[in-house]
Amino acid sequence: MSLTSLTISLPRDLRKIDSRIPNLVPTILVRKEAILVNILHIRALIKADTVILFDTYGSTDSRLHSVFLYHLEHNLRSKTSGLPYEFRAVESILLSVLSALEAEMVFIRNLVGGLLAELEDDIDHDRFKRLLHYSRRLASFQNRAKLVQEALEEVLEQDQDLAAMYLTDKRNGVPRYHDDHEELEVLLESFSKQVEEIVNEAENIQSNVQSTQEIVELILDSNRNALLALDLKISILTMGIGVGTLLAGIFGMNLKSHIEEHEWAFYAMGAATIAFSLGAAMLGTRRLARIRKVGLSNGNRRKPEKGRWSLFSLRGRRYEWP
Numbered sequence: 279m280s281l282t283s284l285t286i287s288l289p290r291d292l293r294k295i296d297s298r299i300p301n302l303v304p305t306i307l308v309r310k311e312a313i314l315v316n317i318l319h320i321r322a323l324i325k326a327d328t329v330i331l332f333d334t335y336g337s338t339d340s341r342l343h344s345v346f347l348y349h350l351e352h353n354l355r356s357k358t359s360g361l362p363y364e365f366r367a368v369e370s371i372l373l374s375v376l377s378a379l380e381a382e383m384v385f386i387r388n389l390v391g392g393l394l395a396e397l398e399d400d401i402d403h404d405r406f407k408r409l410l411h412y413s414r415r416l417a418s419f420q421n422r423a424k425l426v427q428e429a430l431e432e433v434l435e436q437d438q439d440l441a442a443m444y445l446t447d448k449r450n451g452v453p454r455y456h457d458d459h460e461e462l463e464v465l466l467e468s469f470s471k472q473v474e475e476i477v478n479e480a481e482n483i484q485s486n487v488q489s490t491q492e493i494v495e496l497i498l499d500s501n502r503n504a505l506l507a508l509d510l511k512i513s514i515l516t517m518g519i520g521v522g523t524l525l526a527g528i529f530g531m532n533l534k535s536h537i538e539e540h541e542w543a544f545y546a547m548g549a550a551t552i553a554f555s556l557g558a559a560m561l562g563t564r565r566l567a568r569i570r571k572v573g574l575s576n577g578n579r580r581k582p583e584k585g586r587w588s589l590f591s592l593r594g595r596r597y598e599w600p
Contacts, residue, residue, distance in 0.1 A: 302422075304429040308439040311448070313364060317375050317426055319343065324367045326445035329354065342381075346374035362446040365462060372469040379423055379476050386416055390483055394490055401494055409494070413487045420480040427477055430470040434463065510566055518559030522551040 307314040313324040319342065321332040329350070350370040354363065361369065390412050397405055433439055440459035442448070529547055540546075 302425075304426050306429055306433050308433070308436075308442045310442075311445065313368070313443055313445070315368070315371055317371065317429065318378055318422070320346065320371050320374060322367070322371060324364050324445070326449045327363055329367045342374070342378055345377070346370070349373060361461070361465075362444065364443065364445045365465060368443075369465060372466075375426060376469060376472055376476075379426070379473065382419055383423075383476050383479060386412070386419060387479075387483060390416065390487060394486065397490060397494065401497060406494060409487065409491060413484070413491065416480060416484050416487060420477065420484060423473060423477045423480060427470060427473045430466055430473065434466055434470065440466075507566070507570065511563060514562035514566065515559050517562060518555040518557075521558040522555030525551050525554055 304317040305314070306317070311325060315322045315324065323330040323332075331347075350367065353366045353370045356366070393405060393408055393412060397409065437459065440462055443462055444452075444459070526547070
């Protein structure tokens, strides 16, 4: 059967399901005698007695496609469900879409869960890089799942489109009011709720990933600050030794100071050199510790002087005597 023999109100609607044009936005279009579906790996045109499938652009999951074809064929041949032909086709399509989302959700959940468990034991560059990669992949999946949910909700919000999807009744001339679509509404709402659960689970995993990223960044910042503090401490100790060396160098010159004539001059200068070195090192270390203190309040804020404040407040008061 050629596409030109199908009655479609707008020929440009075929671009939505044209396999040569990649389209990332899921759509369910309802027309006069057909339903056009473009969701994830499925692009189909549904009529009252016909389903035409199109090759999906970039699709590589042959197993998923084979399972979908088997279920679609079995569901269309079944006469016990009580649903019209077009609804059975829509049900098979949505089941395949839901299975694809669930399978990818399980795969991403296992990847992210295993990586988060590894990060609890050890944090390295490769694992953190993998975490960023998984975070992008999870965000992409979450966006696709939300788009599927929005496509279903968009159809559910249009009573006229829901009523127009009864293609069998329309072909048989059965009149139908715009609000008479409970059977189809229940079917679409069921899938919409299941997709919503997948979206919520993806959001929870994304929240855990973001929390882990923030914690890892805090730990890395803390380690970097610790290394910087260690480097500063070594520099301070070097400065202290330099002060002692300067003092020893001054008295080690070949100029007479008459200090060398005293019996205890060597021991006194040695003790003074050590004292100056330790004093300079302790002073620098104490200053570093004071700088490293972190508080919520401003450390440079001056404390209020109670006496002065009381004096000025008394001067500014006005008393009224009865």
